[in-house]
Amino acid sequence: MSIEKHLYSNGTVTIVWQPKLCAHSGNCVRGLPTVFQSREKPWIKPEGAETEQIIEQVKKCPSGALTFFLNSENPDK
Numbered sequence: 001m002s003i004e005k006h007l008y009s010n011g012t013v014t015i016v017w018q019p020k021l022c023a024h025s026g027n028c029v030r031g032l033p034t035v036f037q038s039r040e041k042p043w044i045k046p047e048g049a050e051t052e053q054i055i056e057q058v059k060k061c062p063s064g065a066l067t068f069f070l071n072s073e074n075p076d077k
Helices: 027-031 051-058
Strands: 006-009 013-017 066-070
Touching: 013 051, 027 051, 051 066
Parallel strands: none
Antiparallel strands: 006 013, 013 066
């Protein structure tokens, strides 16, 4: 069984969201509202902040539903 994943990229970093893991703590939305916009579709807009800001915010996800990888280190290559 595969885990549902959604990918959002700004060209440098890709945010991976696994909705089944999400605890809906709201850390992402409060911490970086220019990227994480829960009332929008798609709700993740990686062009809304610099790559380093995105990485720092994603690292704060308490459930692990949000992760990231640098596109230069793409695990699928």
